[in-house]
Amino acid sequence: MNLPIIDLSSPDPLSTAISIRQACIEYGFFYLVNHGVENDLVKAFDESKRFFSLPPGEKMKLARKEFRGYTPQDPTLGLHGDSKESYYIGPMADSASVKLNQWPSEELLENWRPSIEAIYWKLFYCCFCLPQ
Structure with a gap:
């Protein structure tokens, strides 16, 4: 299984939030990059x-x-x-x-x-x- 990668440096916070929600629903886990x-x-x-x-x-x-x-x-x-x-x-x-x-x-x-x-x-x- 390939887990989704969520980039927190995205300039679009709504898109990031939607991606996190979708990853939680579909996989239950995800990788965060550029989290600081x-x-x-x-x-x-x-x-x-x-x-x-x-x-x-x-x-x-x-x-x-x-x-x-x-x-x-x-x-x-x-x-x-x-x-x-x-x-x-x-x-x-x-x-x-x-x-x-x-x-x-x-x-x-x-x-x-x-x-x-x-x-x-x-x-x-x-x-x-x-x-x-």
């Missing part, structure tokens, strides 16, 4: 692989509370829902919200939090703080 995320931030994906490779008991120590943390895969959903494992964090701009985020211990995953925070801030800045 530096390679060192992409290491968050390596850290995610480490996290999701942990034994279920370790991940469940961070079970989702207040919409933050780990959500296990739900095999009962089958083709009728989203059956992936997930890990949610929320806004990190104010101290009350930051405290709701859950993080694995540094002893378990030394680079998890710094990697996830780095990509969060990069994507937040790219999406919300740049002039339109």
Whole structure:
């Protein structure tokens, strides 16, 4: 299968959005090029692989509370829902919200939090703080 390649440097954002939607409908995945995320931030994906490779008991120590943390895969959903494992964090701009985020211990995953925070801030800045 050849996955679609979506170029985020396109001057036509509506066309890009339509391409992303179509790729999600037809394939469920796609490649992004010219996304502006530096390679060192992409290491968050390596850290995610480490996290999701942990034994279920370790991940469940961070079970989702207040919409933050780990959500296990739900095999009962089958083709009728989203059956992936997930890990949610929320806004990190104010101290009350930051405290709701859950993080694995540094002893378990030394680079998890710094990697996830780095990509969060990069994507937040790219999406919300740049002039339109």
